Amino acid sequence: MLEKLLRSKIFIWTLLVLPGLWLAWPLFVTHRPALGADPLKFIYLHFGFVACVLLAIVLTFTPLRVLFPKSKLALALNRHRRLVGVASFAYALLHLTAYLLHEGGFRTLLHDAFEKPKLFILAGLATFTILLVLAVTSLHALVRWMGGKRWKNLHRLVYLAAALAAYHQIYARKLFPVQVLWIFGPLALLEVARILRQRSKARPA
Amino acid sequence: MLIRTPKDWETSAAVTTESHYHARPRREFLRTLGVGLAGAALLRPGSLFAATAGFPPKPNPLYPASALKPTAEEYVTGYNNFYEFGTDKEDPKVQANKGWKTDPWTIELKGLVNHPAKFDVNELIKKIGGIEERIYRFRCVEAWSMVIPWDGFALAKLVALADPKPEAKYLKFTSFQDPKSAIGQREGNLDYPYVEGLRIDEAMNELAFLATGIFGKPLPNQNGSPIRLVTPWKYGFKNIKSIVTVEFTATQPKNTWNIMAANEYGFYANVNPKVDHPRWSQASERIIGGGFLSGRQDTLMFNGYEKQVAALYQGLDLKKNY
Numbered sequence: 111m112l113e114k115l116l117r118s119k120i121f122i123w124t125l126l127v128l129p130g131l132w133l134a135w136p137l138f139v140t141h142r143p144a145l146g147a148d149p150l151k152f153i154y155l156h157f158g159f160v161a162c163v164l165l166a167i168v169l170t171f172t173p174l175r176v177l178f179p180k181s182k183l184a185l186a187l188n189r190h191r192r193l194v195g196v197a198s199f200a201y202a203l204l205h206l207t208a209y210l211l212h213e214g215g216f217r218t219l220l221h222d223a224f225e226k227p228k229l230f231i232l233a234g235l236a237t238f239t240i241l242l243v244l245a246v247t248s249l250h251a252l253v254r255w256m257g258g259k260r261w262k263n264l265h266r267l268v269y270l271a272a273a274l275a276a277y278h279q280i281y282a283r284k285l286f287p288v289q290v291l292w293i294f295g296p297l298a299l300l301e302v303a304r305i306l307r308q309r310s311k312a313r314p315a
Numbered sequence: 316m317l318i319r320t321p322k323d324w325e326t327s328a329a330v331t332t333e334s335h336y337h338a339r340p341r342r343e344f345l346r347t348l349g350v351g352l353a354g355a356a357l358l359r360p361g362s363l364f365a366a367t368a369g370f371p372p373k374p375n376p377l378y379p380a381s382a383l384k385p386t387a388e389e390y391v392t393g394y395n396n397f398y399e400f401g402t403d404k405e406d407p408k409v410q411a412n413k414g415w416k417t418d419p420w421t422i423e424l425k426g427l428v429n430h431p432a433k434f435d436v437n438e439l440i441k442k443i444g445g446i447e448e449r450i451y452r453f454r455c456v457e458a459w460s461m462v463i464p465w466d467g468f469a470l471a472k473l474v475a476l477a478d479p480k481p482e483a484k485y486l487k488f489t490s491f492q493d494p495k496s497a498i499g500q501r502e503g504n505l506d507y508p509y510v511e512g513l514r515i516d517e518a519m520n521e522l523a524f525l526a527t528g529i530f531g532k533p534l535p536n537q538n539g540s541p542i543r544l545v546t547p548w549k550y551g552f553k554n555i556k557s558i559v560t561v562e563f564t565a566t567q568p569k570n571t572w573n574i575m576a577a578n579e580y581g582f583y584a585n586v587n588p589k590v591d592h593p594r595w596s597q598a599s600e601r602i603i604g605g606g607f608l609s610g611r612q613d614t615l616m617f618n619g620y621e622k623q624v625a626a627l628y629q630g631l632d633l634k635k636n637y
């Protein structure tokens with residue numbers, strides 16, 4: 111049952127769209143001062159958050175498959191790597207768009223990225239650029255044109271993107287935001303486990 | 316006062332005798348005026364006099380209602396920083412009203428003064444001679460702003476009461492310490508108690524204010540009940556809330572955010588659009604409650620109070636002393 115659901119593209123699509131719709135939910139249902147006080151800020155932080163969560167989630171798929179090669183769930187999830195990855199980019203794009211509307215447009219972006227560079231903005235910009243390149247090169251035609259090996263090498267950049275996104279998220283706040291551990295912690299653990307597993311396999315028994 | 320240059324906040328012709336809280340509902344008016352006597356007793360048992368001390372505020376002709384349009388009360392009291400009660404801006408309203416007691420409250424004047432003393436806050440207000448209202452701009456270091464109608468009294472009056480000795484050069488403010496009531500103090504998100512400081516000439520400036528109310532009512536817990544600092548030309552974090560002691564010192568006191576991150580938050584914290592925060596520009600600000608797209612404006616030097624305070628900082632390198 112769960113496997114069937116997880117294999118379904120429509121189900122995954124729905125899951126990916128929900129965080130976007132959730133934004134509208136409190137507008138109608140409950141009253142939250144933060145939404146009225148500074149609606150665009152609320153929205154752009156939310157989009158950034160979702161982008162980070164999806165990025166961290168999609169990266170767990172491969173290690174899950176390596177660690178649990180027999181699990182049908184892990185296999186089902188791996189069908190959706192492209193979709194979830196592109197969704198992360200889409201939310202990052204929404205984050206950036208809302209940021210530009212909120213913070214004074216490209217003038218502010220150029221100021222904070224180049225005139226008086228701020229590392230956490232540069233990290234966001236670099237993350238965004240990587241996600242953009244990966245999303246574009248995920249078009250079927252481009253994948254074929256590039257060839258598997260080159261494509262794979264290029265898409266290793268996603269790990270850099272995740273590290274930069276975590277940095278960006280941490281330094282967006284005045285104090286260390288604990289949720290970063292929840293978002294990126296499981297991924298880090300899975301990666302460590304995968305590396306250990308692959309090492310022990312590589313060594314002759 | 317002989318010749319008075321017009322204040323920035325009284326430039327418009329919009330000085331009216333009407334309430335300036337834009338269509339403040341009648342209901343609120345009634346609450347302000349009588350606090351419904353019996354009702355107040357019900358709401359805050361045993362604090363009838365405490366809760367209403369000094370209200371309604373006396374108008375001060377030097378600070379008439381101005382062109383500034385106050386931010387909606389709902390945002391002033393429901394969207395702010397008070398890390399003692401959580402780091403999200405929606406936290407304080409919830410967390411500061413779960414049994415934290417701000418009444419009775421004692422405030423102590425000590426250090427290099429001729430009249431060290433401890434006062435119950437309401438007695439202090441009486442001794443000072445009541446409270447007045449001032450509408451000030453408020454600029455947070457996070458680049459958002461509000462307009463807030465404060466009730467309270469000039470800090471200079473408190474300084475006069477304490478009668479500082481000549482060696483006293485600074486004021487050190489300390490907030491409360493009560494981890495049982497304050498979730499942020501239990502979590503230890505900052506060094507507590509929260510401390511702040513001013514140079515004594517800054518404290519004597521006509522703008523420096525101790526607030527005991529907003530919107531014609533006593534300060535809600537989440538806004539720093541029962542008494543807090545308001546220095547409208549400085550970033551919000553200077554405005555220490557729920558003050559317990561004011562100590563007069565010879566050396567510059569430490570302040571909490573400077574202890575946390577000295578490269579990001581200085582002692583002076585003067586609003587300055589030309590000096591960026593290391594992680595964002597301070598050139599403009601988001602207007603809280605300004606709507607979806609229309610809520611941004613350029614930040615003014617000293618938050619628009621240059622005339623009143625610029626003289627304090629002559630010869631000081633504001634880039635270094637941020």
Ligand code: HEM
Pocket residue numbers: 155156157158159160161162165202205206209219231234235236237238241275278279282283287
């Ligand atoms: C050009 C690209 C980007 C810019 C200019 C940008 C800008 C910002 C800014 C200014 C903040 C801080 C807001 C504040 O609290 O004051 C922020 C927060 C954040 N951004 Fe970005 N960002 C970019 C790209 C990204 C990307 C690609 C991701 C994720 C993959 C991302 C995820 C986040 C997250 C999670 C936060 C923190 C939200 C929170 O603290 O609640 N950003 N971004």
